[in-house]
Amino acid sequence: MLVYSLYFIFLLVVESVTSQHVRIQHMDVDTHHDVVIDTQTPHFSWQLAQEYDSNGYLIKDIKQIAYHIIVTKVINNEVVWNSGYVSSSSSTHIFYKGVPLISDTRYTVTIKYYTTQHQSQWYIAHFRTALFSLTDWAGQWIGSNNINMNQLRTVVTMKLTRIQSATVFISGIGYYQLYIEGQQIDKTRRLDVGWTTYQQRTLYSSYDLTEIFNTTNQLGIGIMLGQGWYNRQQWIIGPGARPDLSEQYGSPRVLMQLNIVYIDGTNQSIVTDSSWLGREGEHRYDSVYMGTTMDLRAVRSCWSCAKFIDPYSLWINASVLPSPVNFTAGGQLSLQTMDPIRIGPDALHIATSGNKGNVDGVQGGSLTDGGILKPISQDEVNGQVFDLGQNFAGWCKLSSLNAPKSTIIQLRYAELRYSRGQNGIDFAGLYYENLANIAVMDTVILNGTGNETFEPLFTYHGFRYLLVNGYDNINKDNIECYNAHSETTLIGNFSSSSDVLNQIQHNILWSQLSNSMSIPTDCPQRNERRGWLGDAGLSIDETLFNFDYVNFYLNFLTMISDNQLPDGSVSDTVPFTVGFSPADPNWGTAYVTITWYLYEHTGDISIIEKYYNGIQAWIDCLTNQHQKTGLAKMYFYWGDWATVDRTANTSLTSSYAYLRDVHTFINMSRLLNHTENVQKYTKLYQELANEFHNVFYNTHLNVYVDGSQAMNILALALPDVVPVSLRTNVLNSLINNIVTTGHFTGGIVSVAPLYPLLSIEGHHDLALKLAQSISYPSYGYMFHNDIQNATTTWELWNTLPQGATASLNHHMFNSIGAWFYRYLAGIELNGLQTITIYPRMSYDADLLSYVKAEVVAIKGSIRVEWSRTSVNTVNLSIVIPTNMDAIVTFDSLIKNGQCVKLMCDNEIIWMRGEMSDEIKLLRDINGVNDLSENKLRSTMSVRVASGEYTFVAYWK
Known part of the structure; x- marks a missing residue:
């Protein structure tokens, strides 16, 4: 009965395994809920699941022997590629080999892999395609060369039937933000699209708006524009620059196309053209270098709503502007396949298993705390000075502002502050000398309505210290600052005995x-x-x-x-x-x-x-x-x-x-x-x-x-x-x-x-x-x-x-x-073939006695932890991902010394004999083989399969 129970448990474990961290064009579907690709031949990758036996131990030497991939078009469940059973150990960068994928179309990819023991469950991931050809675009670039037209709006009226999909493609340069019915789409996404040589390649983004557009048959769309890098003020041409790159850049502009597919098979496209209305919004001025100015007296509530009526501001028709792309010279309008700049928890995903928060002894902010920094101290020095405790790139938001209408508040940022009496300085304040010739100032003019909030747009600063002028009632609780950067995942973790x-x-x-x-x-x-x-x-x-x-x-x-x-x-x-x-x-x-x-x-x-x-x-x-x-x-x-x-x-x-x-x-x-x-x-x-x-x-x-x-x-x-x-x-x-x-x-x-x-x-x-x-x-x-x-x-x-x-x-x-x-840590990835684990050791054990590291590679998590338990002994624990092998090399702990004993998982696997120096494993340890010695470097090496191992090496 016990044997049957253990067998049943093993079956449950085996049958529950599935592909992990599936990637489409290097995008991990676990961290990308909406995968958009710009190629007709994408490649797919996956990790094999780590498996545990009935006693909870990691099963070693799991190897893939085959895979099966099916790609299906969502709209009609048409199978566009069925790889069938493919004998292969490869689980990364498997290229699509079906019929060419279609522009602006939704697909699923279904993946199963096989090992010598079993087959995994099917894993289903979703992705969609970009606009593959310039002829797929129907919109026009719009904006204004006459006024600072940084808010544009239109109203969409749809058929009285349910939609199957609503997809928007948009490029706003320098930067843009998209709003639907007063709500910003993807609030953590900022400073979009990415900076490029716009004549040669301008990027666009895409959003799936299906759920939003299934709520009503009339919706307002709004777009806010910023100068970004598409501005001569910030475009400096260096010596020897190409003549075709020295042309003037100009006012902000946007290109947008919204494609709607109804369940009855009909289509509708909403595009940017001269029918859109625009004005200068409350965002009066923005510069990546100089900062922003916002006049909250000009705020219009729900200006991107379908039923919005503005009794005060003049909205005029947008102008059709030239494309920034020089198509005649081979320029391209391309999907932004890299992740966008983000703020908050969505900016940094955590894949590593350790070091949540700072290691003991480390000073500064913690990367794993959600990307929002609060001041750690406040001083009144020619204004209110706040220390964020960490140098970073981003900006600060002020809230609960209560002051009369037209009150002007200024924010200045710096990496360093003076201390009174330091270097002969008799005052305390922020250090601006390393800002060169830029102001780095965000300014807000309050509307006087009470409890107002100010967050600068379309700029960022490098700083640790914030100075607030013009408003003495601000305190630490009313400030939060955002660590901004291109979205990514923390896949590495390194710590040691050295502070x-x-x-x-x-x-x-x-x-x-x-x-x-x-x-x-x-x-x-x-x-x-x-x-x-x-x-x-x-x-x-x-x-x-x-x-x-x-x-x-x-x-x-x-x-x-x-x-x-x-x-x-x-x-x-x-x-x-x-x-x-x-x-x-x-x-x-x-x-x-x-x-x-x-x-x-x-x-x-x-x-x-x-x-x-x-x-x-x-x-x-x-x-x-x-x-x-x-x-x-x-x-x-x-x-x-x-x-x-x-x-x-x-x-x-x-x-x-x-x-x-x-x-x-x-x-x-x-x-x-x-x-x-x-x-x-x-x-x-x-x-x-x-x-x-x-x-x-x-x-x-x-x-x-x-x-x-x-x-x-x-x-x-x-x-x-x-x-x-x-x-x-x-x-x-x-x-x-x-x-x-x-x-x-x-x-x-x-x-x-x-x-x-x-x-x-x-x-x-x-x-x-x-x-x-x-x-x-x-x-x-x-x-x-x-x-x-x-x-x-x-x-x-x-x-x-x-x-x-x-x-x-x-x-x-x-x-x-x-x-x-x-x-x-000794981690050499080698193109993710047979990796190398070879930590270098000091002869002086006190120089470094402990290292712990992890790298979450495409094939899985690689972990190394070693400690010097004595001058001549080292403990080494490693984890090698499934479907991989590694060469583990033990470095000499003693100058001109020799390894005399190796242990693995509490078993002696080799000892140097008194009569013979034969390099041969004493016993079989699952997953360990190919023992060798390099006498020139005084190192010992073994080859290991996937799994977890604990070694001890002794030297004299």
Whole structure:
């Protein structure tokens, strides 16, 4: 009877499993309730469910052997693709192979997978398509060049029958908000649509309004417009800009099309045209940089309602305006496939299993608290000053405002505040010097009706401190501030025994989100906020460990491609506003780097396929530059930016980026089996490697160039550049320089390979000491100084000395975050094939005694936790997702030591014998095999299948 009961329980467990976290075009249907795609051949991914036996233990080595996918058109239940039973272990990026999908149509995808033990239940997900062709659009761009027409409205009268679907497609630029019958659609969605080079590609969004339009047969539609980036005031053209990008941008405008399908099969479309009415609303002025002005005396209640009548304001017919897209030059109107900028709980989904709230010892706001910050303190200093306790990007809302009509209240924002007596300053107030030439001020004029609310629209600020002037009755309870950023999911979690590393991780997360505003910007507080490629390329690996920003960066790659010239050159920024073209090689490398890391983190080889030709053209552009000057005079503009001594800018820096791009492109070519390019660029790399050494090696000093840290780091980081016979001397020179100096002296380019280089080359202890330093210059100094303890990453090592104008919220130094995951936790994703778990260990156990990390990859959650229980013993617990394998490597705990015993799940699986050093497992442990030893590195490795394992390794 007991056996039967256990069998019955097992059947219940097996029959209840289903696909988890199904993705359509990288969108997780669990966090995207309305999936819209812009391709006729989408791809699908899913996770296999973790399964537990009757005793509650995780079942190991679950492998998929087949799948079955069915795609159905909702309107008539027509099956448009039935894959049938497909023998395959692949559960990611399975491309649709049915009849071409149709524009503006709703579908379901049904997925089942099979393992050696069982088959899953069917999983059903829904998605719909965008407008695939320009001919599918019927509306016109409307607005006004004569007045500030930022409110537009119309009334829709529908048939007296139930509708089957109502779908709106809308693009409002600079920004827009959509209202139906007085209610904003998707209230958490802000600063939409994303910033692009509008002539080349303007984005549009789509909403499913079926439920709303089934309530009545007459509805009012309203659209509010903001200047956004479609404004000459905020459009600065840099040197060398393309002539076709320098045209004037203008007044806000909107294109909208509402498609209604009735249950009787008939259709109706409502579009923007000159019949719409518009006016200047209460939103008098807006600027991304300068802030907003709102006059609440001009508010008209329910102005987007069908029965609205305005006895005061003049509403006039909208004008038909030109499209921002230059279609004759190949411009496109495209669906915004990346997630929008949001505020509140909808902005950040949490996929990780741990660290809800801050780790003990970490200062600043908690990312997992819903995205709304309240002041932690209030002072009366030339107004009311509020400290939010965290530097971030967004804005503040004031409520319960009770003052006479026409009262003017102003809000100002800053990252830093003065303290009386500090640096010789005899007053206390906000620090505006690092705002450059922008005002950063939101202004509201009250209507005097009592209990009024003010929230600025179509702008954002980078700040920690808020100053309220003109209203002394404000208090902390009347203020809430919104952390705004492109919507994403927190998929990474890292913590350790080091308070310094934990604070760095906190600062990385906040600075990354603060600079994810439809494009990866550089900083959120001053007149900058550009899509600098250098910043984006340096932080991409860290970002993808922490956040699900795949579509965000795919959009950025498309923008780089849009801006690429026929000669292959890309620009320093996209949209190309400042900088140069061709870009500094360490900026242009983002095209290559982002593409590569997106593949490594997702296993989606189609990403490489899509941008491969453009990347090749960029590398060929660099080759043409090289042929003019050689590596000795390879061009650069920014070099190793933000160095400690501001001196490490040489052609070696740009040559480093060039060689690294060629080497990465060779790896891409191997993946795509482009053998001719493998041979061609391998030969090129070998020639460049020889030239690099011959040109930059200083035979008198036996170092590269001047022997500075940056020069030696970059040379050593390139494969096969430093001759084997010289490598030890160059490495020792670097180590001696760091030890003698006591700190790192380079900038954003050289710090990225520094920590991995030290960990790989046997100097992991030194890497940990540098990473945990709190003296100037270091990451730790940013939050251990006399002026302000940072809660985000600084722009410079020395941002804070008196008179500094740099940002306190940058992400270009965030590259160290990837080292946390790849080397401290030891998680290498490798395109999600066989992953590697290889945590590096210090010889000094006190440097770091504990690490816990998790990465929720497309195939499932990867978890690593290790602790040093003694000088010669480490405990390592891991979880490998279903349908995956991993190579687990144990690093040496003792210099020149040997592993003497391995245990797994409380069983001894190997011991070093007195008479024999045979490397062979002593007993079979489910899921563990292929034991091996690397004597050169003194490491031990095993291969494990999916499941949960606890190892103990002993060394002497």
